[in-house]
Amino acid sequence: MPRPKVHPANRLRANTACTACRASKKRCSGYFPCTNCTHKGRGRTCTPFKSVPNVGLRSRPMPPSQPTVEAPRTPRGMRTDLQTSLISQSHDIGTPNPEFDAQEGSHSPEVTHQTHPRMLRNLQGERVYVGKAASLSFLQLLRDTVTQHIGPSQFSHNGGREDMLEAEAHHDLLNFSEECCTFDEKSRFIQSYHAATSGFLSLSSSDDIPSSLVGTVEPKTDQEKTRAAIIDLMVAIGAQSYPNDPKNLQVERFYFARGQRRAFANMLEDPSMDLMRVFLLMSFYMLGACRRNTAFMYLGVASRAAAALGFHADSPGSISPDESAGNNERLRLWMSLCILDLLVSSILGRPSAISPLLPENRQEPSWIGAAPTDPGLVASYQLSLILDEIIICLYSEKSASAEKADMLLCKLNIWSEYLPRSLRTSSSGHKDQSTFRERTIGGMHVACSYHFAVILVTRPFLITALSVRLARLHHSLSTSDPSEKVPEEDPAHSRLAAACTDSAVYMLQTCLEVHKSGLLLRNMCILKAFIFAAALVLGFSMFSRSDMDSEIDDVFRGALTILRMLASQSAQAAHYLEIITMLESAISEQRQRLAAQARQRRSQYVSRVFSLNDTPATPQTETEGDDEEAINATPLQSQSITSYPWLHLDGSATTVTPPMIDGNLFDWEGMDLPLWDSFPFLAESATI
Structure with missing residues (x-):
């Protein structure tokens, strides 16, 4: 004897399960957010699997202090009372x-x-x-x-x-020396660097660059060599942004090659803030040089150096606006790294190296709202x-x-x-x-x-x-x-x-x-x-x-x-x-x-019956065979005048001059025949 039918209101089983419980094949409470999603901290994303009216859903009573929909977090330094409006x-x-x-x-x-x-x-x-x-x-x-x-x-x-x-990477030796680039030209290239990286990087200002490093004095100590590499890379990025004449191209390649050589000399042994700056600059340059994979790897080195230096562990509330400029410089460097790494990763669709280092609450440093330099x-x-x-x-x-x-x-x-x-x-x-x-x-x-x-x-x-x-x-x-x-x-x-x-x-x-x-x-x-x-x-x-x-x-x-x-x-x-x-x-x-x-x-x-340039469409006859042929014609044959002018209606090829697009010949010979064979509407054409 079959079991008597139970009224839906008296069923112990939920009428509608949420998407997560249905995917994991677990019992759902039927409330939204359900018990499982609430315990796992994903109550905000708990939604019913099927589109049903609100009246058919059982709503869990919420305390007055807990909103039904979690509003986006207001960034630090912004007035909370403006959030609702x-x-x-x-x-x-x-x-x-x-x-x-x-x-x-x-x-x-x-x-x-x-x-x-x-x-x-x-x-x-x-x-x-x-x-x-x-x-x-x-x-x-x-x-x-x-x-x-x-x-x-x-x-x-x-x-x-x-x-x-x-x-391709350029490893050829250039007949170029530093004396060929004057002090004013270097300063102009560094100004161009600041424009090219504006809104993305803030590593130093023009006032922080000593004239001795911009000049021809050879650095002696390791710290001077490190900062000299930074200046070289700034000049290279600035020259990369100028019109591509032979002089600017020589400046770009010479200064990047020298900065890269100084970067890999001994700085990889110990992490430092200057190491982060150098690899950020090399990454930005490689993006402009159409070498995105290299730029992506350089960002990984900078991110590992930041983790070693504890940039990710800085407490946002521990830094006040009146602290030394060194802390602000550290935070500027951290923000520059986050911006470039997250942008490049999203453009390439790859996992970010800096994302796991970000705090879960995604709070920005407290000095941002107080003293945005x-x-x-x-x-x-x-x-x-x-x-x-x-x-x-x-x-x-x-x-x-x-x-x-x-x-x-x-x-x-x-x-x-x-x-x-x-x-x-x-x-x-x-x-x-x-x-x-x-x-x-x-x-x-x-x-x-x-x-x-x-x-x-x-x-x-x-x-x-x-x-x-x-x-x-x-x-x-x-x-x-x-x-x-x-x-x-x-x-x-x-x-x-x-x-x-x-x-x-x-x-x-x-x-x-x-x-x-x-x-x-x-x-x-x-x-x-x-x-x-x-x-x-x-x-x-x-x-x-x-x-x-x-x-x-x-x-x-x-x-x-x-x-x-x-x-x-x-x-x-x-x-x-x-x-x-x-x-x-x-x-x-x-x-x-x-x-x-x-x-x-x-x-x-x-229908159109005559054209000076194209073959006119053949008028239909009342014979049964023509009607059947018209019905069974492939889309290629029925629309050859519009889309395929190099083919006759019978499918035979004709010799035509390749069309011009923006002054370049359309290269039909470069078409791969296997690509054409993959389309079903060409199956009936015996000539292709």
Whole structure:
């Protein structure tokens, strides 16, 4: 006899389990947060597995002092009473009230990461790791998506490269001596160094550099040799940022080679603050020299030296503003290391060396709020802590939660609300042009880092939303059954996707303003990676739209303009320029295809019969065989005029002149035939 049916209200088993308990196959209490998640300290992320109305969930009574949703922590030095009003505001990037976000995000399905880690090859053929948070992983996803919709192209074919583009190291001997570079030239290069690293590094000021080290006096003691290596590397970074003429190139290579030689002479034996400075400078230089793997390893040495010197163990509350300048110098060096290490790790998608050393509560030193000697450095440091939290919360898991994304965006908005005015605009009242350029570039670096953090938070949701949008667009233009069910966009995912696109637009608009003012340097090692990430986001958005957005198109072309300028002396920027240019061609082809499909759908009674340049479409006859042939025609044959002008309708090849793109011939002979054979819509074409 079967067991009598138990009413749901009388069941001992929870009607809905949380995501964590369901994944671990453990009994869930059904309350949110549940007992298991509360004991393990993850109550904030405890969400129901299925989207059910709030009335169907049993809510655990909360004490009055404990909020339902944990608000983001207010940075030290900020007034706590402003936190509630700040959270309740409507933020610039479109994030609604966090309390509403948490409720909506808990009912939105988690987004599975569609970007995957990649193993590329370095110059020596060794396989190197690139994580799923990296722009190169997002690029591979974008290539696959473009191939799926328009077929093989130069953009998708370029994805066959499995090498991580790096420049060769220069070990050739230069016919150059220190006397060839005057004292004024060295000072000018050091000023350029301060502009290039503004907002990222604060190792010393121009006033701290003694004239004896800038001159031709040979250092005697080990300490003097160490500081001389620091000056050499500063001069090399400054020369790297100047136009790439033979004299500047000689200065750059000579001073970096000498500084590197002095760095490896005897300083690796004992950790010191100067050792950290030297390896931070060498890492920054290697980023500009298109050698990211070397830069990543140098940052590891600097991080190990910081751990040996106990930088991570300094208690934030133990340092007061009136302490000696040595403590402030120590904290400035620590913040510089955190900023550069966390930025490079997020760009490459690799584990950070400094992240395990950070305190769990992520508090900044107490002197920051009291005596911010460098507001750009302080703002970048606070932002780097949030960036590390973004990587841990969103990219260390298999899926991204909309609730976590809302909380992270709220922290970013609170950070932006407290930016000082000096970082929001650059006053032109400075008497010294070099100081004006340094502050402008520093503000641009801070702003672009913020927009890059927003892109990292929202990009998984952009991928999901645009994939659904592409599916709906294809369905609306196809001749399939109108009653066929098509996927719907999740409102929370669409909102986060819009924030991703807006952040990319704001970043490129900021860079374009600085570029048009003539203040950009010739080598911007971090900025080119930011621009590439933003351009990929906008390119994906443009590819997924049937209409044109003039603002997005303008800033996308602006990204090409900046990369073209940087490509003159940066192989990495030149590679980025090549990729984005081919993406632009793929977008143009997608728009032509969509326009042709839309025109064919609305104009069923008329077709083009004559063209001076292209082969006109063959008019249909009323014979049964022609109708059957038309039905069974492959997409390649039916759209050969629009997408494949080098093929006749019968599939036979014809000899044509390769098209010109930006003055370069389109290399059809470089296409790999196995790439073409992997697409099912080419299976019926016997000539390919």
